Amino acid sequence: MTDCFVRVALDHPLSTLFDYRCPSDGPAPVPGTLVNVPFGRREAVGLVCEVTAHSDVPPDRLRNVTSVCCSCPPLSADWLALAAFAADYYQRGLGEVALPALPQALRDASRWDRLFAREPRYRALPAGREALPDSLPVRASALRRLAAALLAEDALFASDARALHPKAVAVLDAWCETGWVEREVVDPFAAGHSAAAPVAVTNPTALPVLTDEQTAALDAISGAHGFAPFLLHGVTGSGKTEVYLRALAHLLERRPDAQALVLVPEINLTPQFEAAFRARFASLAEGAIVTLHSGLAEGERARNWLAAHTGHARIVLGTRLAVLASLPKLAVIVVDEEHDPAYKQQEGLRYSARDLAVWRAKQLDVPVVLGSATPSLESWWLAEQGRYTRLTLSRRAVADAVLPVVKLIDLEDEHRRGRASFEGLSGPLVAAMKTRLERGEQSLVFLNRRGYAPILSCDACGWVAGCPRCSAYVVLHKPERALRCHHCGWESRIPRACPDCGNVDIAPMGRGTQRIEEALAQAVPGARVLRIDADSTRRKGSAEALFSDVHAGEVDILVGTQMIAKGHDFQRVSLVGVLNADTALFSHDFRASERLFAQLMQVSGRAGRAGLPGEVLVQTRYARHALYHALTRHDYVGFATSTLAERRDAHLPPFVYQALLRAEGRTLDAALAFLQQAAAALHDIPAAERVTAYDAVPMTIVKVMHVHRAQLLIESGSRAALQATLRAWLPALRQLKGVLRWSVEVDPLDI
Ligand code: ADP
Numbered sequence: 001m002t003d004c005f006v007r008v009a010l011d012h013p014l015s016t017l018f019d020y021r022c023p024s025d026g027p028a029p030v031p032g033t034l035v036n037v038p039f040g041r042r043e044a045v046g047l048v049c050e051v052t053a054h055s056d057v058p059p060d061r062l063r064n065v066t067s068v069c070c071s072c073p074p075l076s077a078d079w080l081a082l083a084a085f086a087a088d089y090y091q092r093g094l095g096e097v098a099l100p101a102l103p104q105a106l107r108d109a110s111r112w113d114r115l116f117a118r119e120p121r122y123r124a125l126p127a128g129r130e131a132l133p134d135s136l137p138v139r140a141s142a143l144r145r146l147a148a149a150l151l152a153e154d155a156l157f158a159s160d161a162r163a164l165h166p167k168a169v170a171v172l173d174a175w176c177e178t179g180w181v182e183r184e185v186v187d188p189f190a191a192g193h194s195a196a197a198p199v200a201v202t203n204p205t206a207l208p209v210l211t212d213e214q215t216a217a218l219d220a221i222s223g224a225h226g227f228a229p230f231l232l233h234g235v236t237g238s239g240k241t242e243v244y245l246r247a248l249a250h251l252l253e254r255r256p257d258a259q260a261l262v263l264v265p266e267i268n269l270t271p272q273f274e275a276a277f278r279a280r281f282a283s284l285a286e287g288a289i290v291t292l293h294s295g296l297a298e299g300e301r302a303r304n305w306l307a308a309h310t311g312h313a314r315i316v317l318g319t320r321l322a323v324l325a326s327l328p329k330l331a332v333i334v335v336d337e338e339h340d341p342a343y344k345q346q347e348g349l350r351y352s353a354r355d356l357a358v359w360r361a362k363q364l365d366v367p368v369v370l371g372s373a374t375p376s377l378e379s380w381w382l383a384e385q386g387r388y389t390r391l392t393l394s395r396r397a398v399a400d401a402v403l404p405v406v407k408l409i410d411l412e413d414e415h416r417r418g419r420a421s422f423e424g425l426s427g428p429l430v431a432a433m434k435t436r437l438e439r440g441e442q443s444l445v446f447l448n449r450r451g452y453a454p455i456l457s458c459d460a461c462g463w464v465a466g467c468p469r470c471s472a473y474v475v476l477h478k479p480e481r482a483l484r485c486h487h488c489g490w491e492s493r494i495p496r497a498c499p500d501c502g503n504v505d506i507a508p509m510g511r512g513t514q515r516i517e518e519a520l521a522q523a524v525p526g527a528r529v530l531r532i533d534a535d536s537t538r539r540k541g542s543a544e545a546l547f548s549d550v551h552a553g554e555v556d557i558l559v560g561t562q563m564i565a566k567g568h569d570f571q572r573v574s575l576v577g578v579l580n581a582d583t584a585l586f587s588h589d590f591r592a593s594e595r596l597f598a599q600l601m602q603v604s605g606r607a608g609r610a611g612l613p614g615e616v617l618v619q620t621r622y623a624r625h626a627l628y629h630a631l632t633r634h635d636y637v638g639f640a641t642s643t644l645a646e647r648r649d650a651h652l653p654p655f656v657y658q659a660l661l662r663a664e665g666r667t668l669d670a671a672l673a674f675l676q677q678a679a680a681a682l683h684d685i686p687a688a689e690r691v692t693a694y695d696a697v698p699m700t701i702v703k704v705m706h707v708h709r710a711q712l713l714i715e716s717g718s719r720a721a722l723q724a725t726l727r728a729w730l731p732a733l734r735q736l737k738g739v740l741r742w743s744v745e746v747d748p749l750d751i
C-alpha cells in the first residue's frame, strides 16, 4: 500500500484546500471525514474534501495528517455541496463556511474521545424497585436522591448520575452486583441501532379539527412531490403551527427514517413552540426531537448535532444556524416567520438561513414551507410570479377568535383639541388600559426602544451625552444609573451637571421602555407592570420566567420591545398599545417600512387570541399614512402590492440584486479611499458592465469603537452578473491596502 493524499478545508480566509499525506498504515479517510492536521505552528481540525493518489505539493513540504476522526460518520456529499454553494454564493472560503457550521466540540480533536465515548446507563430492575429507597439508611440523603433519580427515569446516564454525586457511578455499579440495577452501554453510532420507527401521533382524538383552509394547505404540502416551495401566508393565530405539525406527522408516519428541519427565528423566545412539538410527537423515541441554537451548552449542542448527523434525530428544531446542520435523511423543511430579519446572520458568514433552506430543499428535491403573517417582499414576489405556491389562512383558527380591531390615535388631533397626555401616553390609551385592568384582562405596550431615554442633554448650552468611542448618543438607563452606548457597550455614571457649562438641569429627552414602565405605574394606578426587553432579560432563562408570569396572569400591563411581539400565544391580552412607531416611517433604509409593518402586524396579533375581543391602539402623528391605513384593515396584500410597485419603480430589491462592500479604517478618509479604489477595480471586470456601483458613503453610525466605517453598494438586475463580478472582484480587493478590515455582504438587509 502506498500513501494517499487528502485535500482539507480549514477555517481560514484563503479559499484554497490544503494538502496532507495519509500514511498507508493509518485509516484511509473518505471525503467528509474530519481530520486533525498541523497548520502553521498549531494543530487544527479540518474537513477532508478530496482524496487523491498524488499531490502537487513537493514531498518535503507535505505534512502528515495527525489523526482521523473515525468515530464520526463522514459528512455526506450533499452536505459538502451545501457548504460549497454557501461559500461560493456568499464569497467565502469553503473552510470558513464548513468548519464554523460544526459544533465546537467536534472542532477540537482533544475532545473527540469523550464526545464519542460510549456512555453507560443504568436501569432499575424489579428487585431494585422493591428495595429502593427503603433499604437505604434514612440519613443517606445523597444515596436517596440517587435512588429517586433512578426510579424516576427509565434509564439514568452515568454522567447525569455523576452530576448528582461524585461517587454515584461506584454506587450504581455496587447495586448492579446486588441485583438491583442493570448496566448497559449503548453505542449510538453502531450499525443496526436505529431510533427509526413508524410514528403514531399521540392521542388522535385530542387533535383540533382543521379549518377548511388548514386542510387545503396540509393537502397541498402532503401531496407534494420533489422540490416544492410553499409560502404559507396565514394571519396571526390562523394555526400555521398546526399545519406544520400535521405535515410533519404525515411525513414521519409514511417514512420511518425521514428527518424534518423546522427553523424558528429565536428559539429562546418560543418555548411554546418546542413544547407543542414535544407534546405532539411524544411517541417518538427518546432524543428524536432535538434543538439546535446558540443558547445550548457546548456538550448538548454537539450531542444534538450528532443526533441529527447520524439520523437519530427525526425533527430538528433550530434557529438560523440549524440550516447548516447535517441531516442525511432530510425530507421537509419549515421556516416559521420567514420574514424575520433574525434569519440573516450579521457577522462572519453573512448568510440568509431562509434562502439557504430553499436552496437545500431544491438540492434534495423536497418540499419547503415558508410561513408568515407578513411574508418578506422577496418571498411574496416569488409567489406572485408563481415560483412559490401560495397557501392562505385568512382567518383565526380558534372558534370565535377574530382579528383585533386596529385604531389609530391621532396625536396631532389630540394636541389640537388640547387633550392631556401623560409622559407620551395619550388619554384614550390610558383609559383603555384602565378598562382592561377593571375587567382583569391584560394590556401590552410595545415600543422599540430600550433604556430610559435615548438622549440626555443640557438646555442651557446644547450639550448632548455622546459616546467617546462612537459617533452616537448614549442612552440613559435609570434603574442601572448609567449612560450606556448601544453600539459598543461603553458605560458611565449619570453626570450630576452638564460637563460643558455646569448647569445642573440636564434632562432626558425621548422615551424608552424604562421610562414608559415608570409612567404606566403612575398612569394606571394599581396595575402590575412588567417590562421585557434585552436589559430585563440579560440573565439566561430570565425571559422565560418573565413570560411565564404573564401567562400565569401575574401581570396587568406588559411593556417591551419587539421581544414581546414575537410568537407568544397570550391568552388574556385584549389590548395592544403601540408607541413611537413613526420614526421608522421616514428612515433612509428602504426596508424600514416593511419591517415596521411586519412588527406592527405581529404585535397586533398578540391581542384577542383566545376569544376575548382584541383592540390595538396605535399612537401616531401621521394618521393618514398609507402604512397605518393598511394596518387598520389587516391588509398585508394591499401593503405588499403597493410597496412592491414602489420598489419596482425605484429599482430596489427584489427587482435588483445587491451586494455591499464595507470598509473599516482608522479614519473615515482611509475607509472611503479604499472603497474608491475598489470601485475603480470594477472597471477591469467584464461582468461589471451589467452592475451599477454607487458612491462610497459613510455608514449611518460612522464611528464605532474608534473605528470609522464606510460602505459601497453595487447592484444588478442579473444575479449571475453580480455573482460573476464578485468572483472577479474579491481577488482584486485582497490586493488593496489601507484599511483595518473589509467585508462583502451579498443580499444585505440593512443598508
Ligand atoms: P399562528 O402560528 O398562525 O399565529 P398558532 O399556530 O399559534 O397560529 O395557532 C393559534 C391558536 O389556534 C393556537 O392556540 C392553536 O392551538 C389553535 N388552533 C390551531 N388550529 C386550530 C383548529 N383547527 N381548531 C381550533 N384551534 C386551533
Ligand code: ZN
Binding pocket: 458, 459, 460, 461, 462, 463, 498, 499, 500, 501, 502, 503
Ligand atoms: Zn450645558
Ligand code: ZN
Binding pocket: 467, 468, 469, 470, 472, 485, 486, 487, 488, 489, 490, 704, 705
Ligand atoms: Zn460606543
